Amino acid sequence: MNAREIVPGIYRIGAQDFDRRLFDELIPLPDGTSYNAYLVKGSEKTVLIDTVDPTKSDVLLSQMNGVERLDYLIVQHVEQDHSGSVPAVLDRYPNATLITTPKAKPMLVDHLHINPERIVTVENGETLSLGDRTLEFIHAPWVHWPETMLTYLREEKILFTCDFLGSHLATTELYGREKERVYEAAKRYYAEIMMPFRAMIKGHLEKLARYEIEIIAPSHGPLYDDPAFILDAYRHWVLDPPENLVVLPYVSMHGSTQVMVDHLVSALADRGVRTEPFNMTVTDIGKLAITLVDAATVVFGAPTMLVGPHPSVVYAAYLTNALRPKLRHAAVIGSYGWAGKTMEQVMGLMSSLKVEWFNPLMVKGLPDETALEALDRLAEAIAKRHQSLS
Ligand SMILES: Cc1cc2nc3c(=O)[nH]c(=O)nc-3n(C[C@H](O)[C@H](O)[C@H](O)COP(=O)(O)O)c2cc1C
Ligand SMILES: [Fe+2]
Ligand SMILES: [Fe+2]
Numbered sequence: 001m002n003a004r005e006i007v008p009g010i011y012r013i014g015a016q017d018f019d020r021r022l023f024d025e026l027i028p029l030p031d032g033t034s035y036n037a038y039l040v041k042g043s044e045k046t047v048l049i050d051t052v053d054p055t056k057s058d059v060l061l062s063q064m065n066g067v068e069r070l071d072y073l074i075v076q077h078v079e080q081d082h083s084g085s086v087p088a089v090l091d092r093y094p095n096a097t098l099i100t101t102p103k104a105k106p107m108l109v110d111h112l113h114i115n116p117e118r119i120v121t122v123e124n125g126e127t128l129s130l131g132d133r134t135l136e137f138i139h140a141p142w143v144h145w146p147e148t149m150l151t152y153l154r155e156e157k158i159l160f161t162c163d164f165l166g167s168h169l170a171t172t173e174l175y176g177r178e179k180e181r182v183y184e185a186a187k188r189y190y191a192e193i194m195m196p197f198r199a200m201i202k203g204h205l206e207k208l209a210r211y212e213i214e215i216i217a218p219s220h221g222p223l224y225d226d227p228a229f230i231l232d233a234y235r236h237w238v239l240d241p242p243e244n245l246v247v248l249p250y251v252s253m254h255g256s257t258q259v260m261v262d263h264l265v266s267a268l269a270d271r272g273v274r275t276e277p278f279n280m281t282v283t284d285i286g287k288l289a290i291t292l293v294d295a296a297t298v299v300f301g302a303p304t305m306l307v308g309p310h311p312s313v314v315y316a317a318y319l320t321n322a323l324r325p326k327l328r329h330a331a332v333i334g335s336y337g338w339a340g341k342t343m344e345q346v347m348g349l350m351s352s353l354k355v356e357w358f359n360p361l362m363v364k365g366l367p368d369e370t371a372l373e374a375l376d377r378l379a380e381a382i383a384k385r386h387q388s389l390s
Helices: 054-063 086-092 104-112 179-208 225-238 258-268 285-294 309-323 341-347 368-386
Strands: 004-007 010-017 033-041 047-048 073-076 095-100 118-120 128-129 134-139 149-153 159-160 217-218 243-250 274-279 296-300 330-337 363-365
Touching: 033 217, 054 086, 054 309, 073 086, 086 104, 095 104, 104 118, 104 330, 134 225, 179 225, 179 285, 179 309, 217 225, 243 258, 243 285, 243 309, 258 274, 258 296, 258 330, 258 363, 258 368, 274 285, 285 296, 285 309, 296 309, 296 368, 330 341, 330 368
Parallel strands: 047 073, 073 095, 095 118, 159 217, 243 274, 243 296, 296 330, 330 363
Antiparallel strands: 004 010, 010 033, 033 047, 128 134, 134 149, 149 159
16 A cells, blocks of 8 residues: 555554454454554654564565665564564665664564664663654563553644554544444553553553653554544553453363353343453454453363363363463353363463362263252352452
8 A cells, every 4th residue: 555644744654454364373354454553743853753564575665665864763662563674674774873772682682683784772761852842762571572651742632652552453544433333442552462461551551641642653553643642541451440241261072061151141140241252263363352352251061081171171271371361350260071170271271370279160061950059159240249349
C-alpha cells in the first residue's frame, strides 16, 4: 500500500500482511496483521520510526523511494517484526543514525548484527529536534521486551507506541472505524503480548496520563484518533477485577471428561455463571487467551493419559500460567482408568498464579450420579465466589 499522510509531513508507511495466519508461531491471526513504520519530516531532519518484518522489506523500501535523505532511524523495539528491515534501511541510507534505548543497543547487535558504531542511545525523557518538530523518548520496558520505548511528537501530540496498544489487524483504513473488530483484534494482541506484564503496563498507563495525546500510532493495526478508546480498554483489561466468567480448556478421548464438562457448563449456566469451554483439539488459542483476559476462574478438564494429564491440557495449563491472567480461582476435573497424577501435575503447571484451588474431581471411567452431584457442588462453589468479585 502507498504511504498514508496522517498530518502534513507525517506518514504511516509499512506493510499490511493480510495473509499472515500465525504470530510467534503461536497465536492465530484471523485478520492478518500489519507492521507500521512512520516517516516524520521536520524542517531540518527526517526520521523513520520502526521498520517492518523482513518478509516485507521491499514494500518499505519502495515507499521510501522519494526520500533522499534520512537522518535518523528510531528503533522502539528489537523484535524482528519491526526491526527486521533495519539492516536494509541502514544500507540504503549510509548516513542515517540509529536511535534506540541503552538496553536495545546490544540486543540489536545480537539479533541483527547491526554495526554498534551506527547506534546512538537515548535516555528516558531525552528529546530530539527535527527543526520545527520535537520527539520525546519515553522508556517503557516490557511492552513487549525489556528494551522497549515509546516516542511522543510534541507539536502534533502523536504518540508512537510500537507493540503497546496495537492490534493484529490488516486493513486498508488508516484509523479503525469498525470499532468492534478493532477491539477484538487489540484484545487478542493484548492477551498474548501484553497481559503477562500487567504490573508494568499499569505504570505506563499512569505515566501517559500526564501527556496530551491526540493520535496513537502503534506499529500493528490501525491508528487511533480517539485515544480514549484503546486507553480505556487497556485500563479495563489491566485494572478492573475479573468478570463472572469461567474458562474451561479440556479434551476428552472417549467422552467421559466430555460428560463432566457438559454437566458443569450447564450447572454453571443454571447458577448465572457464564462459561467458555475450549475443546483443545479444535480451539483457537487466541480465543482462549482473549477469554483469559476477563475470566475469574479456570477449570481444566483433563483425562489421564500415561499417568498424567492429556498433553493438550498440559499445553493449556502451561500457556495460562505463562500469560498470567487475572484469574482468582482454579479447578481440575477429569476422568481416569486406573491411576495417575493428573491433578497434581496440572496444579504444578500453574505455579506462577496465586489462585485458590477448588477441590479437584477425578472420576474413574464414566461419571455416575455421585460424580455429577459433585460437579453441581463445584458449580455452586464457583457461583458463590463469583458473587464477590471486586
Ligand atoms: C493413550 C491412553 C493412555 C492412558 N493412560 C492412563 C493412565 O496412565 N492412567 C489412568 O488412570 N488412565 C489412563 N488412561 C485411561 C483414561 O484416562 C480413561 O479411559 C478415561 O476415562 C478417559 O477419559 P476421556 O473419555 O474423557 O478421554 C489412558 C487412556 C489412553 C487412551
Ligand atoms: Fe514485540
Ligand atoms: Fe510487534
